[in-house]
Amino acid sequence: MTISSTQKIREKKRRFLAREQLIIDTALSLLIDAGIERVTVAEIARQAGIGKGTVYKHFESKSEIMMRIMLDYEKSTATNLLAGIQATENGDPGAVVKAYFESRLANPALDRLVQQLEIRLEEEPSVARQMEELLAIRRSSIAKLSSMVEKLIKRGILENVPAHYHYLASWALAQGAVDVCFNRGFVDQIDDKEGLLRFITNIGVTMGNRGQLRG
Amino acid sequence: MTISSTQKIREKKRRFLAREQLIIDTALSLLIDAGIERVTVAEIARQAGIGKGTVYKHFESKSEIMMRIMLDYEKSTATNLLAGIQATENGDPGAVVKAYFESRLANPALDRLVQQLEIRLEEEPSVARQMEELLAIRRSSIAKLSSMVEKLIKRGILENVPAHYHYLASWALAQGAVDVCFNRGFVDQIDDKEGLLRFITNIGVTMGNRGQLRG
Amino acid sequence: MTISSTQKIREKKRRFLAREQLIIDTALSLLIDAGIERVTVAEIARQAGIGKGTVYKHFESKSEIMMRIMLDYEKSTATNLLAGIQATENGDPGAVVKAYFESRLANPALDRLVQQLEIRLEEEPSVARQMEELLAIRRSSIAKLSSMVEKLIKRGILENVPAHYHYLASWALAQGAVDVCFNRGFVDQIDDKEGLLRFITNIGVTMGNRGQLRG
Amino acid sequence: MTISSTQKIREKKRRFLAREQLIIDTALSLLIDAGIERVTVAEIARQAGIGKGTVYKHFESKSEIMMRIMLDYEKSTATNLLAGIQATENGDPGAVVKAYFESRLANPALDRLVQQLEIRLEEEPSVARQMEELLAIRRSSIAKLSSMVEKLIKRGILENVPAHYHYLASWALAQGAVDVCFNRGFVDQIDDKEGLLRFITNIGVTMGNRGQLRG
DNA sequence: TATGAATGAGGCTTCATTCAT
DNA sequence: AATGAATGAAGCCTCATTCAT
Numbered sequence: 001m002t003i004s005s006t007q008k009i010r011e012k013k014r015r016f017l018a019r020e021q022l023i024i025d026t027a028l029s030l031l032i033d034a035g036i037e038r039v040t041v042a043e044i045a046r047q048a049g050i051g052k053g054t055v056y057k058h059f060e061s062k063s064e065i066m067m068r069i070m071l072d073y074e075k076s077t078a079t080n081l082l083a084g085i086q087a088t089e090n091g092d093p094g095a096v097v098k099a100y101f102e103s104r105l106a107n108p109a110l111d112r113l114v115q116q117l118e119i120r121l122e123e124e125p126s127v128a129r130q131m132e133e134l135l136a137i138r139r140s141s142i143a144k145l146s147s148m149v150e151k152l153i154k155r156g157i158l159e160n161v162p163a164h165y166h167y168l169a170s171w172a173l174a175q176g177a178v179d180v181c182f183n184r185g186f187v188d189q190i191d192d193k194e195g196l197l198r199f200i201t202n203i204g205v206t207m208g209n210r211g212q213l214r215g
Numbered sequence: 216m217t218i219s220s221t222q223k224i225r226e227k228k229r230r231f232l233a234r235e236q237l238i239i240d241t242a243l244s245l246l247i248d249a250g251i252e253r254v255t256v257a258e259i260a261r262q263a264g265i266g267k268g269t270v271y272k273h274f275e276s277k278s279e280i281m282m283r284i285m286l287d288y289e290k291s292t293a294t295n296l297l298a299g300i301q302a303t304e305n306g307d308p309g310a311v312v313k314a315y316f317e318s319r320l321a322n323p324a325l326d327r328l329v330q331q332l333e334i335r336l337e338e339e340p341s342v343a344r345q346m347e348e349l350l351a352i353r354r355s356s357i358a359k360l361s362s363m364v365e366k367l368i369k370r371g372i373l374e375n376v377p378a379h380y381h382y383l384a385s386w387a388l389a390q391g392a393v394d395v396c397f398n399r400g401f402v403d404q405i406d407d408k409e410g411l412l413r414f415i416t417n418i419g420v421t422m423g424n425r426g427q428l429r430g
Numbered sequence: 431m432t433i434s435s436t437q438k439i440r441e442k443k444r445r446f447l448a449r450e451q452l453i454i455d456t457a458l459s460l461l462i463d464a465g466i467e468r469v470t471v472a473e474i475a476r477q478a479g480i481g482k483g484t485v486y487k488h489f490e491s492k493s494e495i496m497m498r499i500m501l502d503y504e505k506s507t508a509t510n511l512l513a514g515i516q517a518t519e520n521g522d523p524g525a526v527v528k529a530y531f532e533s534r535l536a537n538p539a540l541d542r543l544v545q546q547l548e549i550r551l552e553e554e555p556s557v558a559r560q561m562e563e564l565l566a567i568r569r570s571s572i573a574k575l576s577s578m579v580e581k582l583i584k585r586g587i588l589e590n591v592p593a594h595y596h597y598l599a600s601w602a603l604a605q606g607a608v609d610v611c612f613n614r615g616f617v618d619q620i621d622d623k624e625g626l627l628r629f630i631t632n633i634g635v636t637m638g639n640r641g642q643l644r645g
Numbered sequence: 646m647t648i649s650s651t652q653k654i655r656e657k658k659r660r661f662l663a664r665e666q667l668i669i670d671t672a673l674s675l676l677i678d679a680g681i682e683r684v685t686v687a688e689i690a691r692q693a694g695i696g697k698g699t700v701y702k703h704f705e706s707k708s709e710i711m712m713r714i715m716l717d718y719e720k721s722t723a724t725n726l727l728a729g730i731q732a733t734e735n736g737d738p739g740a741v742v743k744a745y746f747e748s749r750l751a752n753p754a755l756d757r758l759v760q761q762l763e764i765r766l767e768e769e770p771s772v773a774r775q776m777e778e779l780l781a782i783r784r785s786s787i788a789k790l791s792s793m794v795e796k797l798i799k800r801g802i803l804e805n806v807p808a809h810y811h812y813l814a815s816w817a818l819a820q821g822a823v824d825v826c827f828n829r830g831f832v833d834q835i836d837d838k839e840g841l842l843r844f845i846t847n848i849g850v851t852m853g854n855r856g857q858l859r860g
Numbered sequence: 861t862a863t864g865a866a867t868g869a870g871g872c873t874t875c876a877t878t879c880a881t
Numbered sequence: 882a883a884t885g886a887a888t889g890a891a892g893c894c895t896c897a898t899t900c901a902t
Contacts, residue, residue: 035338040896042864051863062897088293092891113358115394119331122399138400146387164404164416169388172395172415179330184337184346185353186386189379199380199423200387207418223881255871266888271873294901465768470875480856481884483879489661492876545824548760552829553680561829568830576726594834595844599818599884601843602825606817609760614767615783619809629810630817637848653902661865685892697865701894 020058022048024072027065032109036066036116060126066117067127067134073114074134077103078141085148093157095206096148097170101201104174110179115175142167159208166208173204234325237263242280245389249330251281262319275341281332282342282349288329289349292318293356300363304378308372309420311363312385316416319389323396330390357382376424381423442625450488452478454502457495462539466496466546490556496547497557497564502565504543508571515578523587523601524635526578527600531631534604538611572597589638596638603634665703667693669717672710677754681711681761705771711762712772712779718759719779722748723786732795738802739850741793742815746846749819753826760820787812804853811853818849 026048029185030039041062059065077100084099103153104111149163158166177200179209180186180195190196241263245254256277260267274280292315299314319326336342357379364378373381392415393402396408405411431610450612456478489495491612507530514529534541551557572594579593588596607630610616611623620626671693675684686707690697704710723744729744747754766772787809794808803811822845825831826838835841 037335040897042896045864046328052865052898053863054861056898057862116334118398119250120252123253135400142400142404161414162407162410163220164401165411168395168401168405168411169415169418171398171401172391173384173388173418174391174393175394176389179390180383180387183333184351185357186379186383189357190383192377195377196380196383199376200384203384203388203418203422208414209423227881227884227886234886256873257871268875268888268890269886272886277872409866444746465764467765467824472875472878475885482877483884484882486877487883504669534705546764548828549680550682553683565686567829572830592837592840594831594843598825598831598835598841598843599848601828601831602821603814603848604821605824606819606821609820610813610817613763613816615780616786616809616813619787622807625807626810629806630814633814633818633848633852637852638844643889657863657865657902664865686894687892698867698895699865699892702865707893 004010004020019050019054022174023050023055023058023065024068028069028110028113031066031069031117032113036120054081059171063121063124063127064130067121067130070114070117070121071130071134071137074137081141082144085144088148088152093152096145097205098201100170101177101204105177105197106199108178111178115178125204156210159210161208169208170204173200177201186212234265234269238265238270238273238280238334239283243284243325246281246284246332247328251328251335256297278336278339279345282336282345285329285332285336286345286349288325289352293352296356300359303363303367311360312420313416315385316348316389316392316412316419319391320412321418323393326393327397330393362374371425374425376423384423385419388415388422392416435555435627446488447479447643449484453480453485453488454494454498458499458540458543461496461499461547462543466543466550480580493551493554493557494560497551497560497568500544500547500551501560503540504567508567511571512574516575518578518582526575527635528631530600531604531607531627531634535607536626536629541608542612545608586640589640591638603630603637607631648762664695664699668695668700668703668710669713670737673714673755673758676711676714676762677758681758681765708766708769708772709775712766712775715759715762715766716775716779718755726786727789730789733797738752738797741790742850743846745815746819746822746842746849750822750842750846753823756823757827760823801855804855806853814852815849817844818852822846 002197023044024029027039027044030044030047041055042052044065048055055065059068080099080103081096084096084103087095087099124131145167146163149158149166152158153160153163177197180190180196180200238259241253242259245259245262256270259265259280260270260326270280274283293419294389295314295318296311299311299318302310302314336346339346360382364373364381367373368375392412395405395411395415447638453474457469457474460474460477471485472482473486478485485495489498510529511526514526514533515637517525517526517529551561554561575597576593579588580598583590583593607627610620610626610630668689670814672684672689675692686700687697689710690700693700700710703837704713705750725744725748726741729741729748732740768777790812791808794803794811797803798805798808822842825835825841825845
């Protein structure tokens with residue numbers, strides 16, 4: 001019976017984790033659809049078809065759920081970035097930026113939500129530890145980016161300015177591109193979002209390249 | 216006696232308006248420092264040194280205070296943009312973008328706050344009318360930008376893509392530049408914010424110019 | 431100049447009293463139209479075209495304004511009742527009841543308002559004194575009614591039951607008749623209010639007469 | 646285990662409903678004792694020994710609690726009325742009126758409270774639906790009364806006037822009778838309330854009967 | 861273990877009344 | 882004398898979190 005007991009425990013764990021993911025997915029969906037202010041724990045539980053108390057078996061607080069969404073997203077972005085860095089080092093100088101933009105613009109609603117969550121949770125003491133973890137991931141990506149950018153500068157591909165100028169400019173443009181997708185006053189005149197985002201991505205790829213700036 | 220009476224009334228009005236400004240300034244300061252969620256009407260009143268009820272003599276609701284901040288900012292941005300358009304039409308093609316970036320990056324904390332407020336008030340029915348007013352201002356600016364961009368395209372200065380590609384890209388970059396200033400994980404490594412913002416502004420000025428994009 | 435000074439003072443008093451009446455009339459009109467809960471002192475002042483502070487020069491409190499309306503109404507009702515008693519003693523046994531009903535049903539909206547005000551102010555300590563005055567008027571009327579009813583009983587016109595049975599029954603019917611005029615669920619089916627009120631008034635005149643009750 | 650689980654759920658439901666009733670009863674008691682204006686949700690909760698938030702698990706708003714009291718009362722009155730109509734159709738012409746009066750005068754304080762609540766909630770949009778339900782009950786009762794009254798008119802028992810004259814007169818007298826019980830200035834002189842109410846009820850039974858009115 | 865009823869701190873807003881001008 | 886800006890107590894309601902079952 002040891003085997004079956006082990007199996008039971010595994011099954012239990014599996015179901016526990018599945019439930020956790022269900023909570024996250026439900027929360028994510030609600031947060032995107034209704035906006036951060038309008039989502040309550042009660043509603044998450046209701047939509048997920050579980051009890052409110054159960055939510056608190058998985059997460060210490062509402063903030064932790066949101067933090068988890070951020071963390072998952074940051075990890076995924078970091079992974080995509082890493083792949084881009086790899087591609088760049090394999091010869092295509094624009095690959096990182098492209099990968100980065102595509103990663104962030106693949107699901108602008110999610111990206112924007114995470115932007116908002118970050119502001120919301122910035123000062124939340126209850127998730128300070130996880131926020132630190134998130135920042136560690138970001139710092140690690142940044143370190144890799146930095147060294148990559150420095151190589152490109154040495155190879156004469158990028159302008160010779162501090163490395164962070166380059167990747168922060170990219171970050172900024174991507175961040176803003178996401179916002180463009182949702183700004184009232186813009187959305188109604190954008191009939192060709194794909195084209196716009198391609199245009200912006202191209203700018204991202206080109207900007208900071210040697211010979212581009214006249215300032 | 217008529218004179219003194221008139222003077223008294225004027226003095227009263229002046230003080231009333233001064234108090235209104237005091238409320239706005241106090242609210243603004245708190246919103247920037249503490250974050251939208253953490254600011255209450257009670258706290259605004261306390262910081263302004265007035266009673267809670269007094270706030271409601273000047274504004275119908277908390278949302279209206281925030282809306283007012285947005286509106287003031289939008290108007291100021293529109294004015295700066297207009298001046299930039301004028302300068303561009305007087306011969307300097309990069310003037311608009313430069314003016315726009317300088318306007319938005321002059322007080323990034325305020326710009327970022329307004330970004331957040333817009334998201335927060337987007338669906339608030341109680342300020343729908345003022346939001347419409349704000350969008351009208353924005354639309355008017357956009358119309359002027361559009362015609363200006365089209366001229367620059369005709370003159371061969373800008374890439375021949377839909378006009379809104381150009382100004383939305385600028386908007387996006389400015390938006391993102393503001394965020395860069397506050398993103399935890401970035402701020403600590405930016406020792407030379409001025410340089411960075413100049414770099415980004417230059418990108419803004421250059422991007423979309425003919426011969427810049429390789430896509 | 432003594433004369434002119436006296437005249438001035440009189441003129442002032444006259445205007446002061448006129449203003450007081452204006453406040454009462456405005457309040458009355460608002461109370462009837464909007465309902466007791468929805469009338470504020472600010473609105474009374476605004477409608478009357480005077481300052482809020484001025485209202486408080488005439489009345490100690492909002493309750494006092496309402497009390498004054500009640501008192502005025504009670505006095506008017508008492509006067510009408512007295513005339514009716516007189517008429518009854520002059521030979522028409524039904525005159526009191528008729529006068530009473532006509533008095534109360536002449537302006538049902540006002541009567542109903544006063545009913546509501548009485549409930550509202552019943553326990554209000556700030557107008558306890560005036561309430562006492564009102565009750566004194568009522569008691570005085572009751573005393574006269576009592577003696578009149580007793581005469582009618584002796585003359586064999588009314589049933590020989592305690593005098594207050596008679597006049598309280600009348601009071602009740604009048605009170606209810608007023609309510610009928612406003613009850614949702616009734617009003618829409620009353621196309622002939624005059625006829626209904628005449629019918630009820632007739633009941634009032636007849637009820638308690640000898641030979642009417644079978645119980 | 647299924648049984649005990651089912652039992653547990655039932656027990657829970659029972660207690661939930663019991664608490665709901667507790668809230669209603671507490672509210673009712675406070676409303677009668679202190680008057681509508683002086684009852685707050687906080688006080689209801691305190692008196693019921695529960696938290697403020699709990700009240701809102703059972704009712705959407707304070708108005709809904711009051712509406713519920715009204716609805717319960719209207720239903721009970723309608724039931725009593727129906728029984729009276731039945732009795733009248735079984736041969737006793739005065740049975741309806743008697744049943745109706747007894748129903749309303751059984752607990753005058755409650756009846757009066759409901760009168761007040763109706764005025765208060767008349768224009769409250771948040772309970773408009775329930776108010777409609779209440780009026781539907783009332784209309785249904787009225788329809789039955791109408792047809793009954795018409796029969797009695799045909800049988801020559803009641804005066805040949807529009808049917809609603811009869812039942813509205815009854816309603817009015819009952820309404821007023823309730824008010825008599827509480828009117829300051831009357832209550833102190835009523836030592837024999839039972840007798841008075843019997844007297845008034847008799848009037849109700851007799852009034853409108855053929856040969857009673859002289860106009 | 862899962863549940864959801866219960867909680868109460870805390871937010872927004874109203875309005876009678878005061879008082880400096 | 883008249884004004885209306887200022888006040889703050891008091892009310893309603895929300896919702897993250899707890900805990901008994």
